[in-house]
Amino acid sequence: MEVKQISLFLENKKGRLSEALDVLAKADINIRALSIADTSDFGILRLIVPDPDKAKKVLTKSSFTVRESDVIAVGVSDKPGGLASVLKLLTDADINVEYMYAFVEKSGEKAVVVLRTDSISNGKKALKKAGVTVLSSRDVYGL
């Protein structure tokens, strides 16, 4: 199973972000990772949650504009250059990284990074080939 990410369209309206987080809290959904892509007028909130289908359902019900998409989660050694080497090997394989963000760390030995590449399967293949730890959805949601 691919790791699923939930994206939310947020117009620049105060309180809309907290409303979204509120909806998730009320549905008892824990947020594993979160990132906001922002322009001057609107933002996109990206979330990794243990139960993406449920999150999508409750958010849609609360009239949010939601999109579910596949992402890659990798474990990166928490040392200088760890992330850079992952990005370099994707670039070398001619795979474009659209965006990325890091997980909330728990253990401290490995950082978890969420990547969105233009082709998820090619991205995974290249990473695995180079020996990078690609995490399964179970690994990620259970963190």
Added chain:
Amino acid sequence: MFWQKDIEMISRRALEELQLKRLKQTVRQAYKNIPFYKEHFSKLHIQPKDITSLKDIRKLPFTTREDLREYYPFGMLAVTKEQVVRLHTSSGTTGKPKAIFFTKKDVDRAAELIARCLIMTGVAKGDVLQNMMTYGLFTGALVMHYGAEKVGVLVIPAGPGNTKRQIALMQDFKTTTLHITPSYALYLATVMQNEGLDPQKDFSLRRAYLGSEPYSEETRKKIEKFFHIDVYNSYGLSEMNGPGVAFECREKNGMHLWEDNFIMEVIDPDTGETKPDGEKGELVLTTLYREAMPILRYRTRDITRILPGKCKCGRTHRRISRIIGRTDDMIIVRGVNIFPQQIERVLMGVKAVAQNYQIVLESYDQMTVRVEIVKELFDGKVDHLVNLRNEITEKIRSEILVRPKVELLEPGTLPVSEGKAIRVIDKRTL
């Protein structure tokens, strides 16, 4: 194909002579029989004999829809009540309606104009016209009905609504021609699609006349393509008989306005100054051939322009463009006149946005256009949204020549109102 070839192809010179003759008659008739005009003439210190050329029409007072309301019900009548045979009213959203009367001759003359329009678009005996406009106080259906009977086609007085029955009528009686509003035509298309009907195979449709609501060229193309028919623009208003004032010929490039029955002027709605052919402004119409209710220089509030040049079909009556907007809706930003319909047209061409929109005016040099994105097309990518916003901004700018600020909104943010939506929010103070 012509209904009255001699008058439709009349030379400009003969047409203008005829217009002047009829204008003089109309002015005398209005002055003599309608106190409203007599009063206004004396205020302007003019008399019917001061009208000696067509240009003199500019000396005459305007008539507004407020005037028609104020003199409701009989105040604008130029004949006795015994002479009128038909009444139509045109209701505004507020206040009193306008009463429009026809004598027997007026009914016949309005039908003659429709007959010209039908023949002009290729209708002949044997055609079947399904009239899907509202019958009743509104002029749209009845005036078309009389004109079609005059031509000798079979008229199905279907009226609007009950779409499944409409479809059955079309199939049973092999309807060739529709008279319909653009929004109903679009709805009809959806129903046919859902029923799995093929407009080309299962029907005998050849053409449709669309009127009574403004609509865009894109909508025309869409309807033509779906039904495999020719769609012709029709323009009219109750105060001027109803449909048949101006109509497209088979060139589909502007509507011939029947200048032997009406004098048209295009004016600057603010100053009242006449605009030259080709420039857009408010259409002002004077009836030339009516008994019950001659109306001088009626402010239609419709924005259009007179198309310069001759039409390939050979008719000498000048054409007007499709209605660009209504003066009531006009807004001014950075000194440019803008109609919400122009913005609407742009948005209709952008897939990823819904058709609900709002224009917010906060100052005299900035406008904000707020549009909702389509839920299904949201893909979670920032650059797609930025591109979408830039695309809309650029498209609107090239349409209205003012660069708007475009805000993308979540679907369902803008209020959905029953009936007429509030499109413009003007926060400016004078």
